[in-house]
Amino acid sequence: MAKTxxxxxxxxxxxxxxxxxxxxxxxxxxxDYDIQSHGIDIVASPRHADSxxxxxxxxxxxxxxxxxxxxxxPRPKVKIAFGNCAIGTGVFQRAYASHGGLADSDIxxxxxxxxxxxxxxxxxxWMTSHRRSHHTYIS
Amino acid sequence: xxxxxxxxxxxxxxxxxxLLTLTASSDCSLRTVWLNPSDNQLSVAEMKIAEESxxxxxxxLPETAWDEREIHDMFGWIPTGHPDLRPLIRTxxxxxxxLPLRKNQQTPRWLExxxxxxxxxxxxxxxxxxxxxxxxxxxxxxxxFIFSLIGENILHLDAxxxxxxxxxxxLLEDKTIDKVAPIVTRICAADTVSNQTNWASAVERLVxxxxxxxxxLQRIILLEAERILxxxxxxxxxxxxxxxxxxxxxxxAMKESWQRSLxxxxxHRFLFDTxxxxxxxxxxxxxxxxxxxxxxxxxxxxxxxxxxxxGFADRMxxxxxxxxxxxxxxxxxxxxxxxxxxxxxARQSTAYxxxxxxxxxxxxxxxxxxxxxxRLDEVEASLQIIESAAGQLEIESPTELEFxxxxxxxxxxxxxxxxxxxxxxxxxxxxxxxxxxxxIRSATFRNWPLLAQAVADNAVADFPLxxxxxxxxxxxTDR
Ligand code: SF4
Numbered sequence: 001m002a003k004t005x006x007x008x009x010x011x012x013x014x015x016x017x018x019x020x021x022x023x024x025x026x027x028x029x030x031x032d033y034d035i036q037s038h039g040i041d042i043v044a045s046p047r048h049a050d051s052x053x054x055x056x057x058x059x060x061x062x063x064x065x066x067x068x069x070x071x072x073x074p075r076p077k078v079k080i081a082f083g084n085c086a087i088g089t090g091v092f093q094r095a096y097a098s099h100g101g102l103a104d105s106d107i108x109x110x111x112x113x114x115x116x117x118x119x120x121x122x123x124x125x126w127m128t129s130h131r132r133s134h135h136t137y138i139s
Numbered sequence: 140x141x142x143x144x145x146x147x148x149x150x151x152x153x154x155x156x157x158l159l160t161l162t163a164s165s166d167c168s169l170r171t172v173w174l175n176p177s178d179n180q181l182s183v184a185e186m187k188i189a190e191e192s193x194x195x196x197x198x199x200l201p202e203t204a205w206d207e208r209e210i211h212d213m214f215g216w217i218p219t220g221h222p223d224l225r226p227l228i229r230t231x232x233x234x235x236x237x238l239p240l241r242k243n244q245q246t247p248r249w250l251e252x253x254x255x256x257x258x259x260x261x262x263x264x265x266x267x268x269x270x271x272x273x274x275x276x277x278x279x280x281x282x283x284f285i286f287s288l289i290g291e292n293i294l295h296l297d298a299x300x301x302x303x304x305x306x307x308x309x310l311l312e313d314k315t316i317d318k319v320a321p322i323v324t325r326i327c328a329a330d331t332v333s334n335q336t337n338w339a340s341a342v343e344r345l346v347x348x349x350x351x352x353x354x355x356l357q358r359i360i361l362l363e364a365e366r367i368l369x370x371x372x373x374x375x376x377x378x379x380x381x382x383x384x385x386x387x388x389x390x391x392a393m394k395e396s397w398q399r400s401l402x403x404x405x406x407h408r409f410l411f412d413t414x415x416x417x418x419x420x421x422x423x424x425x426x427x428x429x430x431x432x433x434x435x436x437x438x439x440x441x442x443x444x445x446x447x448x449x450g451f452a453d454r455m456x457x458x459x460x461x462x463x464x465x466x467x468x469x470x471x472x473x474x475x476x477x478x479x480x481x482x483x484x485a486r487q488s489t490a491y492x493x494x495x496x497x498x499x500x501x502x503x504x505x506x507x508x509x510x511x512x513x514r515l516d517e518v519e520a521s522l523q524i525i526e527s528a529a530g531q532l533e534i535e536s537p538t539e540l541e542f543x544x545x546x547x548x549x550x551x552x553x554x555x556x557x558x559x560x561x562x563x564x565x566x567x568x569x570x571x572x573x574x575x576x577x578x579i580r581s582a583t584f585r586n587w588p589l590l591a592q593a594v595a596d597n598a599v600a601d602f603p604l605x606x607x608x609x610x611x612x613x614x615x616t617d618r
Contacts, residue, residue: 013274014281016303018614020328020409023372025278027398030391044276061230061254061302062281065273091322095306096239096246112411113328 005127007039010080011049011073015066016056016098020113021083025053027116038124046072057085057092058099081105082119084112142194144169144186149199151182157483158470159553159564161196161206162578163214165242169193172553172566179488181553188216195221202470202585213240213308223259228301228617230254239309240576259297261287266294269599273302280613284602291598296591303617311577316342316544319574320415326579327615328409329372332358332365333558334579334615335414337565340554342416345569346544350417355491356528357419360427362556363521363528365410367434368397369559370514370521373610377511378445380604381454386445393437400430417542424532431526438522442515455508459593459605462505471589472582473561475609478513479505485557495524507608547571558582560612581615 014022028035029042043049046069058066070079081102084090087110088101107126109119148171151158156173159181163169167188172181186193195218197204207218208227215238218224232254237247260268272283283299307326311319323338324331336358343350350358375390398408404422405413413420445451463480465471477484477499484499486492500516502509548569555564561582568576590609594602 012278014279014303014613016305016614016617017280018325018328019280019612020325020331020411022278022280023328023409027391027395029278030395031388032392032395042278056303057305059303059305060232060249061304062273064254065281065302069274091325092305092307092310095310096244097304097306112325113409115408 005130007041008051008078008123008127009041009043009049010051010053011046011069012042012053012055013062013066013069014055015062015086016059016092017083017085018056021055021085024113024116024119025055025082028119033116033120035120035123038120039127040123046070047074049073050076051078051080053080053082054086054102054105055082057088057090057095057101060097060099063099078106079104080107080109080123082109083114084110144184145194145196145199147184148173148196148203151184152200152470155467156182157472157485157562158200158202159555159562160566160578160580161203161210162566162576163188163210163216163240164568164576165214165240169210170566172564174488174555176483176488191215192217192219194219197221197223200470201468201588205584205588206580214238215241225259226256228304230256239306240312244309254302255283256299258285258299259295260285261289261294265289273299282613286599286602288599291600293594293597293599293602296594296602298587298591300587300613301617303613305618307618308577308579311574314574316416316548316569316572316574319577321412324411326618327581327612328411329369329612330365330558330560330563330581330615332361332410332414333556333563334565335412336362336556337554337563338567339414339416339419341552341565341567342544342548344552344554345548345550346416348417348542350419353421353533354419356532357421358414359491359495359528360422360525361405361410361413361419363524364397364401364405366521366559367518367525368394368401368409370518371397373607374445374511374514374518376607376610377455377507377604378451380607381451383445383448383451386441386448386451389437389441389444393434393441396437397430397434400433404430416544421532424529427525427529427532431522431529435522438518445511446515452508454604455511455608456504456506458507458601459597459608460504460506461589461593463503465589465592466505469585469589469592471561471586473557473559473586474510474513474517475586475589476561477501478509479503483562485555485562489556495528497523507604510608545572560610560615561586563615579615579618581612583611583613584616586611587616 081087093100151173159172170185212229232249267288269286273281281302285297287295371394378386466476466479480503486496551568553566564580566578
């Protein structure tokens with residue numbers, strides 16, 4: 001039976017961020033937003049993860065390492081674009097060494113950087129509107 | 140025989156001048172700008188590149204070693220006599236003919252190979268090589284570290300950065316003046332006000348415009364607010380490096396509360412888009428003072444907690460040491476340099492700060508503890524600067540000015556500020572209102588080679604702690 005998703009175990013990869021998005025991700029883990037109390041956590045290895053958060057416009061040098069982390073995460077899994085750069089609407093899209101963000105994300109968290117409140121709300125909304133079944137939660 | 144380019148630049152270094160920028164431009168020019176901290180005069184040295192090469196400065200001025208490798212990657216010109224001309228930014232994925240900062244380059248088709256570059260490793264009995272990155276087990280910017288270890292100890296660290304290289308300087312070229320600020324703001328979230336101020340001052344000085352006194356006060360407040368934010372972040376990360384979770388979490392909470400104040404005061408949690416040529420977003424003095432009082436209430440007990448903790452002090456002292464001689468040799472800047480006894484702080488050479496800056500904070504040990512302590516005292520000094528600047532704000536805060544930039548504004552200028560990480564300089568060339576060249580030299584770019592020195596002889600398990608005590612951002616180095 002399919003169940004509502006109650007947790008996300010996230011691996012983070014910086015693919016060319018200005019570090020604003022990282023700092024707000026870190027804020028999410030602090031006591032004011034406390035993502036762990038919502039079942040969300042940042043984990044140390046892609047093998048521990050069921051989701052990937054990407055920040056930055058995807059620089060050419062990080063493109064292959066990023067793909068590799070994504071491949072290493074077991075299925076089912078989701079890809080989250082955190083911030084305008086990763087979504088493909090930031091100011092660095094047209095820089096020569098930028099690939100212009102993610103083409104295939106499942107969740108987009110807009111902002112430059114996203115406000116931690118917005119990020120938390122969007123992640124929680126996504127979890128309550130998705131069910132952990134093989135039909136809706138495989139990439 | 141050293142030529143005049145080498146001699147002039149060596150003389151500046153010998154006279155203890157600070158190197159602001161070493162900039163190459165597509166018109167085949169090479170230019171250094173030095174600041175004399177005793178009289179705040181700038182000196183310019185220039186040369187023309189002939190036959191695709193120029194005499195290297197790196198042997199006598201190690202701070203230029205990375206600059207010259209960058210020039211080699213970006214323009215293809217060879218610094219003759221450079222001791223280590225491995226690629227710095229370019230990777231094997233770049234087509235050989237692609238030189239991004241020469242004019243009229245097409246965006247390349249990247250080659251289908253791995254981006255890794257050859258590493259400098261120690262060879263011999265008992266040496267192990269440990270590679271870390273470019274992706275990391277936490278929320279960290281991307282960087283690739285190759286350690287040569289003997290037992291638990293680090294013999295040598297080869298840091299391969301520039302994984303986050305976006306191509307910002309090339310992106311800025313050919314932009315009209317109004318398109319520059321949104322990009323410059325986002326070079327690095329930790330040094331954004333400093334970068335914005337450098338750009339705003341560049342335009343203002345080329346126009347010959349003096350910002351209103353209220354605008355200057357708001358800029359000082361913004362620069363110091365950014366320093367507090369960045370230092371709070373770093374002060375939170377250092378205890379995390381030794382597992383002192385209470386201090387870590389409480390500092391993060393303090394940072395969060397400061398960010399909420401900044402959002403309330405200036406509309407952005409990192410102060411993006413607050414400083415513009417001609418004007419600056421402003422906040423009312425009473426709200427500013429409330430925010431200071433609020434932060435101060437949390438700061439005092441937190442400071443007591445971390446200063447009085449012997450276990451914490453024990454883990455920090457003697458770890459990741461740098462000497463003043465190393466600092467001088469590498470031209471290191473900012474907190475890391477002052478923690479080893481260098482007195483330079485770019486605020487002393489910034490006209491804005493007259494009457495506000497009361498001398499730099501220094502320590503002599505050059506270890507993690509010293510870098511932690513310098514930040515502690517600098518936060519308190521910044522609180523005082525904001526308080527006295529806020530006290531001078533008129534009841535009516537200055538409004539957005541009609542600042543007219545001539546459409547054909549042309550010229551070249553170097554501007555600098557003391558960012559939370561240290562001396563941060565921009566070398567800007569405008570031709571008919573369009574950016575011809577925009578070079579950004581952050582303090583972290585100068586300090587990365589020093590970090591490699593600081594970790595040698597330390598246990599590899601202390602690398603995260605030492606790294607956090609430098610807290611060098613990647614984005615303004617990689618650009
Ligand atoms: S979205 Fe904004 S804050 Fe995030 S990395 Fe891009 S420029 Fe920085």
